Each structure stands twice: as structure tokens, then as C-alpha cells.
Amino acid sequence: MPSVLIIEDEAVIRNALTRLLERDGLSVTAVESVEAATRAGSLSTHDVILADLRLPGRPGTDVIPLAEETPVIIMTSYASVRSAVDAMREGAIDYIAKPFDNDELRLTVRRAIKEHTLQRQNAALRAHVEADYPVSGIIGTCAPMQRVFERVRRVAPTDTSVLILGESGTGKELVARAVHEGSERRQGPLIAVNCAAIPESLIEAELFGHEKGAFTGATGAREGLVEAASGGTLFLDEIAELPPAAQARLLRVLQEGEIRRVGAARSRRVDIRLVAATHRDLPRMVEAGQFREDLYFRIQVMEIRLPPLRERGEDVPELARFLLGKACRRLNRPPLRFSDEALQRIRGYAWPGNVRELENAIERAVILTDSTQITADLLALPADTDTAAGSGLDLSLEEYFREFVREHEASLTETELARRLGISRKALWEKRQRLGIPRRRSA
Numbered sequence: 001m002p003s004v005l006i007i008e009d010e011a012v013i014r015n016a017l018t019r020l021l022e023r024d025g026l027s028v029t030a031v032e033s034v035e036a037a038t039r040a041g042s043l044s045t046h047d048v049i050l051a052d053l054r055l056p057g058r059p060g061t062d063v064i065p066l067a068e069e070t071p072v073i074i075m076t077s078y079a080s081v082r083s084a085v086d087a088m089r090e091g092a093i094d095y096i097a098k099p100f101d102n103d104e105l106r107l108t109v110r111r112a113i114k115e116h117t118l119q120r121q122n123a124a125l126r127a128h129v130e131a132d133y134p135v136s137g138i139i140g141t142c143a144p145m146q147r148v149f150e151r152v153r154r155v156a157p158t159d160t161s162v163l164i165l166g167e168s169g170t171g172k173e174l175v176a177r178a179v180h181e182g183s184e185r186r187q188g189p190l191i192a193v194n195c196a197a198i199p200e201s202l203i204e205a206e207l208f209g210h211e212k213g214a215f216t217g218a219t220g221a222r223e224g225l226v227e228a229a230s231g232g233t234l235f236l237d238e239i240a241e242l243p244p245a246a247q248a249r250l251l252r253v254l255q256e257g258e259i260r261r262v263g264a265a266r267s268r269r270v271d272i273r274l275v276a277a278t279h280r281d282l283p284r285m286v287e288a289g290q291f292r293e294d295l296y297f298r299i300q301v302m303e304i305r306l307p308p309l310r311e312r313g314e315d316v317p318e319l320a321r322f323l324l325g326k327a328c329r330r331l332n333r334p335p336l337r338f339s340d341e342a343l344q345r346i347r348g349y350a351w352p353g354n355v356r357e358l359e360n361a362i363e364r365a366v367i368l369t370d371s372t373q374i375t376a377d378l379l380a381l382p383a384d385t386d387t388a389a390g391s392g393l394d395l396s397l398e399e400y401f402r403e404f405v406r407e408h409e410a411s412l413t414e415t416e417l418a419r420r421l422g423i424s425r426k427a428l429w430e431k432r433q434r435l436g437i438p439r440r441r442s443a
């Protein structure tokens with residue numbers, strides 16, 4: 001029999017909830033405070049916890065860290081989105097606004113229990129098979145990734161702005177895609193823009209469009225990317241890099257649902273849902289006056305924080321196998337496998353470049369291998385650069401890249417530079433970040 005822990009200080013509600021859920025076949029423990037709950041034994045033995053937000057003593061959200069893997073649903077009589085959002089931010093999987101509808105409450109509790117059970121079963125299963133993943137092909141069984149999925153599931157169908165935080169290469173773009181696919185807008189466009197990869201002087205026109213003659217070179221009127229995303233989702237990656245004028249225009253889009261092209265006298269209606277991402281500390285930037293506070297408050301309504309790869313435990317070897325399969329298919333190679341030593345190295349390495357670094361290391365190894373196995377040396381991870389077979393090649397490629405960029409960046413635009421190197425602009429930008437040769441800001 002699934003067990004539920006209720007933490008509610010008002011006796012009338014506590015008893016009503018107990019009766020309701022017992023009738024539903026659950027084993028119920030009901031207490032009046034967080035303190036009483038902790039005295040009653042380990043919280044993680046329950047299948048779900050239903051806690052009131054306002055309690056005498058500690059608030060209901062205090063049980064979240066104590067509950068470990070057990071899902072916590074927060075009840076709030078202050079039916080403000082604010083407190084519910086705050087509770088979710090602290091890790092609650094769902095919320096219920098009081099006064100609640102009995103059926104809705106039963107459904108929410110049932111769903112939490114079912115997901116919790118599935119999650120446990122899946123964790124066991126996934127160690128063996130490449131299962132279907134809950135959120136559009138994103139691998140992740142560890143608890144922090146499960147929380148990410150849960151949040152994506154909750155927030156996707158709403159029209160709220162979402163801010164995705166996480167180090168470079170942690171999968172922010174994949175999550176943005178999942179939010180779009182889980183929304184009512186999934187039939188509409190998803191326009192992804194990397195704000196850092198567009199030169200500052202062009203970004204306003206690129207995003208917001210321009211009228212004919214708005215600036216030298218504007219020979220015709222053009223729609224911007226924001227308009228192109230109308231009816232769908234606009235994903236602004238590296239939003240912290242947006243210059244002040246573009247920040248102001250974006251704020252207007254979010255506040256008024258209106259856009260004004262550069263050089264235009266009147267504005268047009270647009271209907272976009274914004275998903276933004278950054279690896280920077282936005283509150284710090286707001287404090288330093290580098291990012292508009294009003295815009296920050298608009299975009300951070302719901303945050304999704306992606307853990308770095310080094311905090312994902314057994315997801316790492318699982319991801320490695322998945323990415324190996326993907327690389328083999330893409331490069332038209334028969335299926336390959338990792339040697340035991342290679343898997344050990346993969347587990348032990350810190351992956352500062354996260355999933356992208358893992359993906360690149362695997363792709364390089366697939367290209368270099370002559371056998372059916374990927375051995376540790378082929379991965380050429382930094383600690384073994386002296387002995388690794390592949391590292392000589394890798395180093396000289398990087399040197400070449402550095403040299404080429406340094407020599408030509410003054411005379412070529414980023415687009416031309418990327419084309420000459422045979423890579424995309426996004427890849428050029430990423431490579432610059434990784435190798436520590438960021439683009440020089442144009443004046």
C-alpha cells in the first residue's frame with residue numbers, strides 16, 4: 001500500500017485529507033508540523049509527502065531536502081503564483097492551491113506516487129537497456145536530472161518565460177527544445193539564437209528586424225528572429241551577452257507583446273514564449289548594472305538549473321554509451337564499445353566542458369579507432385596528454401585553429417572566419433570559448 005505523509009496544522013483539513021486519501025487506498029500518517037514529522041521517523045520511507053506551506057515553526061518547504069527522493073507537494077492557501085513558484089524552485093514537485101478540489105488533489109497525489117514508482121523502476125531498468133527517455137531524448141536517471149525533467153513537464157504547457165541555467169555544454173539547448181515540444185506551441189516555430197555569436201552591431205537588427213534604410217546597408221525591410229518566432233518559442237541562448245539597447249527592446253516585447261523594427265515608426269504584435277539560457281551569474285550582473293533588473297525579473301519566473309556532468313554520477317557512463325551509439329550511426333561505423341579502462345577514465349574525469357566535451361571526445365575516438373573497441377588512450381583526456389595516441393593530432397589541430405583565428409580575425413567577419421574553417425558560427429564561438437580566445441568586442 002503506498003504511503004503518504006500529511007503535514008498540516010489545521011486539524012479540520014488534516015482529518016479531511018486523511019479520510020480522503022485513506023478512502024483512496026493509501027496508508028496515511030498525519031502530523032501538524034515539520035518538527036513532528038521528523039520526530040515520527042525517516043521522511044524518505046513515504047511515497048509522497050503533502051505539506052502545507054505556512055506552518056507553525058518551520059515552513060513546509062523545509063521537508064524538501066529531508067525527503068531525499070520522495071516527492072513533496074506543497075499546499076498553499078496563498079494562491080499566489082509567487083509562493084508556488086518559490087516552492088517549486090526549492091524542489092517541490094507540485095503544488096496545490098487551497099481551497100482545493102478533492103478530485104484534483106487525489107489526482108495530483110496519485111500522479112506523484114506513480115512517477116516516483118516509475119522513477120525507481122526506471123533507475124533499475126535503465127542500467128541495462130537504452131529505454132525511452134521522458135523528455136525528448138535527454139539522458140538522465142540521476143536525481144538532479146529527474147528534477148529537471150519534472151520541472152520541464154510542469155512548466156512546458158504554461159506560457160511562462162523560462163530561464164535555463166547551467167555551465168556550457170550541459171544541455172541547455174536540448175532542454176529549451178523539450179520545453180517547446182511540451183507546449184501548446186509545438187506546432188509553431190522554435191527559433192534558437194545564440195546572442196554571443198552575433199556581432200553586437202548587428203544583433204538588434206537580427207533580432208528585431210529593420211525597415212528599409214534604417215542604417216547603411218539596409219537596402220530592404222527585413223523581419224527579425226523575434227517576429228519569426230511568433231506563434232512559437234524564442235530561445236535566446238547566452239542572454240547575458242545582449243547589449244543594453246537590445247535588452248530594452250526585448251523587455252518591450254515581453255511587456256507589451258509588441259515589437260518595433262529598427263527604424264520603424266510603428267510597432268507590430270508578436271506572440272512569443274521566451275526561453276532564455278545563460279551560464280553567467282545574472283543577479284551579479286544586475287547588481288553591477290550590466291543587465292537590466294526589470295528584464296531579469298521578467299525572464300526568471302521559472303528557473304531550470306542543469307547540473308554539471310561531474311555531478312551526475314552513473315549518468316556519465318550511460319551518456320557515454322548513448323553518445324557512442326549516436327557517433328557510430330552518424331559516422332557510418334559499425335557499433336563500437338568502450339574498453340573497461342576507457343569507461344573507468346570516463347567515470348573519473350571531471351568533464352569541465354560537460355556533455356559537449358564528452359560528445360567531442362567520443363566522436364574523435366570513433367574517427368581514430370581501427371578496432372571495434374574504444375580504448376582509454378583514444379579518448380585523449382587531458383591528464384594523459386603525454387602518452388595519449390590521439391593527443392598529438394588533437395593538439396596540432398587546436399594550435400592550427402588558434403593560429404588561424406589570430407591571423408585572420410581582424411580582416412574577416414565571424415561568418416567568413418567560420419566558413420573558412422568549415423564550421424558553423426555557433427561552433428566557432430564555442431571553440432573560441434573552450435580555447436580561451438574569445439571574440440574581441442567591436443567598438
Ligand SMILES: Nc1ncnc2c1ncn2[C@@H]1O[C@H](COP(=O)(O)OP(=O)(O)OP(=O)(O)O)[C@@H](O)[C@H]1O
Binds near residue numbers: 137168279
Ligand atoms: N542529457 C543529455 N542527453 C543526451 N545528449 C545530451 C544531453 N545533454 C547534452 N547533450 C548533447 O550535448 C551537446 C551539448 O548540448 P547543448 O548544446 O544543449 O548544451 P548547452 O548547455 O546549450 O551549451 P552552451 O551553453 O555551450 O550553448 C548537444 O549535442 C546535446 O545533444
